[in-house]
Amino acid sequence: MDRIPILTMGHFLLVTIQVDMHDQLALTLQDDLTNKITSTLAKGVLIDISSLEIVDSFIGRMLGNISSMARVLGAGSVVVGMQPAVAITLVELGLSLTGVYTALDVEKGMQLLRRQIDADFYHLTTDGNFVEI
Amino acid sequence: MDRIPILTMGHFLLVTIQVDMHDQLALTLQDDLTNKITSTLAKGVLIDISSLEIVDSFIGRMLGNISSMARVLGAGSVVVGMQPAVAITLVELGLSLTGVYTALDVEKGMQLLRRQIDADFYHLTTDGNFVEI
Known part of the structure; x- marks a missing residue:
């Protein structure tokens, strides 16, 4: 296993860790x-972590970095599918995934991304600038 | 790693091996x-094998079984993302993935599934039977 596949779905990219x-x-x-974001002009990234049973500070930092990039x-970008036990451990460890x-699940993540894109579009157009999204 | 996650996307399920x-x-x-097919009433399954560099007879049989089920x-069901080298090896091994x-890629796989569903719908309705899809 030397790389994690990135799937393209319309304007979004999906990564399953x-x-x-x-x-x-x-x-x-x-x-x-x-x-892949630059080559496909993707508007959103979904990172599925539903099969991760442990999210430590390394993974937490990586998720934060990917969001920022x-x-x-x-x-x-939206992290989807976190297991309840992972959420508990994250907070107990003091890792609150700021900025992520x-x-x-994936569907709710897509809705969130679409709302973000719509909000950006609305914000930009009401400022008088037109940006194609 | 004891199970492979199955993602729900609308009427389709996505499995990344x-x-x-x-x-x-x-x-x-x-x-x-x-x-998951029975609980979500899914209409199609996408199996992404883009990160597999070897598909042997075991995997080939598994893909065939999943399609039949x-x-x-x-x-x-559609298998998506096969690497060119895998396609060459499969044919050389005499594994032609019949029935699969x-x-x-995922997008083309979704289009194929949608066409299959539309074709079934047309077929059923022209036979005089209505089936909700």
Whole structure:
């Protein structure tokens, strides 16, 4: 396992994390994802962590980094499918995933991304500038 | 890694196979997938194998089984994202994945599933029977 696949679905990219992340895999994912955002002009990234039973500070930082990278490339990002036990552990560890949007499943994540895009569009157009989204 | 996550996207289910399959994992996937098809009334299953670099007879048989199971439960299925080298090896091994639909990526797979559903609908309605899809 040397890289995590990134699926394209319309304007969104979907990443399903199923294996334990290590340094090199996380770096490769960040590289692949940023390249894919620019090559596909994606508007949003969904990161599914439903099969992760442990989210430690390394994964937490990686999720934060990916969100920030997507944001500066003009794409939203949502972490979906977090298991209840993971949410409990995260808060107990003091990791609150600041700056990372979350949703219960892929569909709700997509709705959230669409709302973000619509809000941006509305904000930009009411400022008098037209930006194609 | 004891199970492969199954994502729900509208009427479709998405499975991304990223790890080497072994007997138990394949059985668990078949169980989970058939249960999910019945509980969500899914109309189609997308199986992404873009990160598999080897598809042997075991995986080939598993894909065939999953397709057949989905079919008897009233859902279509498409295997998406096969790497070119995998296609070459499959044919050289004499594994032609009979009965398994394939598409280049998730989007094309979804289009194929939608066409299948439309075709079934047309077929059923022109026979004089109405079936809700």
